[in-house]
Amino acid sequence: MATYRELLAQVKAEIDEVSPSEVLARLEDGDRPLLLDVREQDEWQEGHLPHAIHVPRGNLESRIEALVPDKSREIVIYCAAGARSAFAAKSLADLGYDDVSSLIGGFTDWKRNGYVFETPRGLTTEQRARYSRHILIPEVGEAGQQRLLDSRVLLIGAGGLGSPASLYLAAAGVGTLGIVDADVVDDSNLQRQIVHSTNTLGEPKVLSAKRTIEALNPDVQVLAYQERLTSENVERILADGWDVIVDGADNFPTRYLVNDASVWNDIPVVHGSIYRFEGQVTVFRPHVGPCYRCLYPAPPPPELAPSCAEGGVLGVLPGIIGSLQASEALKLILGAGDTLTGRLLLFDALHTTFDEVAVKKDPTCPVCGDAPTITEYVDYVEFCAGPVHV
Numbered sequence: 341m342a343t344y345r346e347l348l349a350q351v352k353a354e355i356d357e358v359s360p361s362e363v364l365a366r367l368e369d370g371d372r373p374l375l376l377d378v379r380e381q382d383e384w385q386e387g388h389l390p391h392a393i394h395v396p397r398g399n400l401e402s403r404i405e406a407l408v409p410d411k412s413r414e415i416v417i418y419c420a421a422g423a424r425s426a427f428a429a430k431s432l433a434d435l436g437y438d439d440v441s442s443l444i445g446g447f448t449d450w451k452r453n454g455y456v457f458e459t460p461r462g463l464t465t466e467q468r469a470r471y472s473r474h475i476l477i478p479e480v481g482e483a484g485q486q487r488l489l490d491s492r493v494l495l496i497g498a499g500g501l502g503s504p505a506s507l508y509l510a511a512a513g514v515g516t517l518g519i520v521d522a523d524v525v526d527d528s529n530l531q532r533q534i535v536h537s538t539n540t541l542g543e544p545k546v547l548s549a550k551r552t553i554e555a556l557n558p559d560v561q562v563l564a565y566q567e568r569l570t571s572e573n574v575e576r577i578l579a580d581g582w583d584v585i586v587d588g589a590d591n592f593p594t595r596y597l598v599n600d601a602s603v604w605n606d607i608p609v610v611h612g613s614i615y616r617f618e619g620q621v622t623v624f625r626p627h628v629g630p631c632y633r634c635l636y637p638a639p640p641p642p643e644l645a646p647s648c649a650e651g652g653v654l655g656v657l658p659g660i661i662g663s664l665q666a667s668e669a670l671k672l673i674l675g676a677g678d679t680l681t682g683r684l685l686l687f688d689a690l691h692t693t694f695d696e697v698a699v700k701k702d703p704t705c706p707v708c709g710d711a712p713t714i715t716e717y718v719d720y721v722e723f724c725a726g727p728v729h730v
């Protein structure tokens with residue numbers, strides 16, 4: 341049986357290593373590899389390499405594919421001294437990443453050389469400039485901006501609503517965005533789905549969105565879930581930890597699924613929907629206000645609920661509703677102002693009117709009521725296709 345030292349030597353013989361001076365030169369050239377910090381949270385808090393992303397060693401294999409879907413991307417892994425990163429480099433190579441190296445001497449040597457590093461507490465000079473118009477607002481300020489950078493928002497759908505919502509949340513500096521979408525970019529999407537472009541036709545929407553968002557703001561990490569949200573995967577995706585869900589789903593099964601999952605996991609949902617010239621937006625805060633089932637106990641019959649694909653939608657409408665969703669999500673994170681909890685906002689673009697309807701929490705609601713009758717995931721497709729339950 342090998343000792344730790346023998347094992348480490350064996351692993352180091354199988355991987356590539358890179359010196360701090362080489363990495364520094366690359367950073368200064370602007371041709372930077374993805375820097376991946378695999379240390380523990382408390383080590384990360386004390387400082388890390390500029391623009392590095394952080395995945396503790398113990399979560400590396402489970403999270404890396406969502407975080408870095410492109411396996412040909414050049415990655416430099418580092419830890420405190422170069423041992424954990426060597427094992428991590430071996431693991432990534434085994435997962436099919438083909439351009440991975442480990443930083444010799446790790447963060448300790450980097451710091452000892454006097455090279456620049458960032459500390460997560462307190463904004464960097466670049467961040468103070470980038471977010472200066474937020475920092476000027478008393479309701480945000482530097483502490484609020486830090487809170488946004490530490491926050492995590494899950495977007496259901498990278499379509500009409502998810503496009504503006506994800507772009508504004510990213511621009512605002514929400515530090516982690518998760519995006520769930522199984523579709524690829526189609527040319528009929530581009531009339532409204534502004535996170536995608538002609539250049540990304542045919543690409544998975546989550547990857548197209550990830551690329552646009554990361555180009556907009558390198559402070560933002562995007563977790564790409566290239567899958568349709570289902571009863572089978574929802575708990576795994578929610579286990580990655582989210583402060584707010586922005587629901588831009590275009591179908592009823594997903595909306596009911598998101599609702600039930602959010603009530604059971606106690607995560608606020610910013611809901612939006614659009615049809616032709618009309619949009620709706622509201623906030624469902626579990627146990628504080630109503631949920632989606634309090635508002636709509638049963639889905640409409642399919643013939644009365646055409647999707648955008650069937651009914652059409654004015655291209656700018658999701659821009660307006662998705663931006664309102666982003667605004668509500670930011671306020672939920674900041675704890676500022678009054679949200680749309682218990683209020684359904686209706687927008688009519690054709691006549692340019694906003695209306696508001698009060699929505700109450702229903703004590704007989706089957707999911708969030710006093711005596712819930714639905715306590716586990718159901719078959720949502722069947723539920724929404726079935727006879728109308730009134």
Ligand SMILES: [Zn+2]
Nearest residue numbers: 631634705708
């Ligand atoms: Zn309810």
